[in-house]
Amino acid sequence: MPDVDLTDKQAAVDYLKKKAEPLHDEWRKENAMHNFNRVYRKSLWTGNQPVxxxxxxxxxDKQADKKQAAEIGNRAWTLAKMIAGGQNMNxxxxxxxxxxxxxxxxxxxxxIRNESGKTALFVSTDALAELYDRRFDDKATQNRLYELIDLMQGNRQxxxxxxxxxxxxxxxxxGGMRTDTKSQVRVDMQKGLFSVADARFGKFTTIVTTNNKTSELQEMYNEKLLSRLITRNPEHRLTFNxxxxxxxxxx
Ligand SMILES: Nc1ncnc2c1ncn2[C@@H]1O[C@H](COP(=O)(O)OP(=O)(O)OP(=O)(O)O)[C@@H](O)[C@H]1O
Ligand SMILES: [Mg+2]
Structure with missing residues (x-):
């Protein structure tokens, strides 16, 4: 028998609520995981290979300078903690x-997945460029591209x-792989990424990895796009050189 006077309505309600709490916690976690997977499985990987x-x-110890490797790992860990805690940043x-x-x-x-109910998506920019290249070849490619754009920037309708x-x-x-010199990235992709960056700026988190220096990116991409995507905050910039x-x- 529960240690509560069930004729006392409020006490009975409180008792049942308390009893259900762990179950609710489990549901919340399961729901968050389900939501994460639903989105994350739409990720676009290089060669279709999830990593x-x-x-x-x-x-x-994979690095000659272990201290640098530890420091860079710790900084990424701290940023992930901040993002899981609710901060948005580039x-x-x-x-x-x-x-x-x-x-x-x-x-x-x-x-971030383990510590929050946040959703995430991985997009290989090179694979995205391929979708732009092949978007008019068939409907499936076009739909895949639109699906990714909707997830990256949202679609109210x-x-x-x-x-x-x-x-x-x-x-x-x-941009870099197409010719020897850094060429401008195709206009339709620049426009697509601009609207993604504009929709996300200040409200969501975007993590950009690149082999290029900012000066090289400036040769390839419009500055309005870069200013919305590439952070100038030194705390949020990690250099692996x-x-x-x-x-x-x-x-
Ligand atoms: N410190 C590390 N500890 C364990 N594995 C590592 C470490 N650094 C790199 N690797 C491994 O080395 C490989 C290359 O790493 P990764 O793909 O992250 O490099 P990258 O900087 O993204 O390279 P790229 O610029 O070519 O995309 C991966 O298989 C990764 O797991
Ligand atoms: Mg890489």
Missing amino acids: KFTFADWKT VYFSGDPGTGKTSLALAMVDK LKIDPVDVLVLDDFGTE GMVDVRASMI
Whole structure:
């Protein structure tokens, strides 16, 4: 028998509420996880290959300068904590290939997922450029592109909210890979990304990883887009230059 006077209506209601609390907590968690997965599985990966990485996978001994690796890992961890706690910001990871930018961006997403009900989406900018290239080839490609744009910037008519956390991975590759010199990125993609950046600025979190220096991005992208996407806040900018190419040392 419950230790409560069930003839006392208020006491009975309080008792039942308290009893249901752990169950509600579990439902809330399950619901958040379901919501996260529903959005995150729409991510656009390079070569269609989803990648997983957590802070526990980040090994400082992969780097010659262990101190630098520890510091950069800690800074990314702190930013993830702030975002999970409700702050929105643009984050900028720049540096040479194979130094761990994508990995740490994914680790941040993993931590944010574990600590908040926020949604997230990973978009390989290069794969996005390919969708733009092939958008008129078939309806499925076009729909896939529109679906991603709706998730990145929201669509009021369709009642789709922008994702809370967007990873724009390898930003700039789509400009650099096409020719030897840094060329302007195609106009339709610039316009698409501009409206994404404009819709998200100040309200949602966008993590950009790039091999390019800001000056190189300026040759490829319109400055109005860059000012909405690339943060100038030194606390939110992590530079991976001078670190070892871990990918190359794995083969
Ligand atoms: N500190 C680290 N600990 C464990 N694995 C690492 C570390 N740094 C990099 N790696 C591994 O090295 C590989 C390359 O890392 P990652 O893809 O994150 O590099 P990147 O900086 O994004 O490179 P790119 O500029 O070419 O996109 C991945 O398989 C990643 O898991
Ligand atoms: Mg990368």
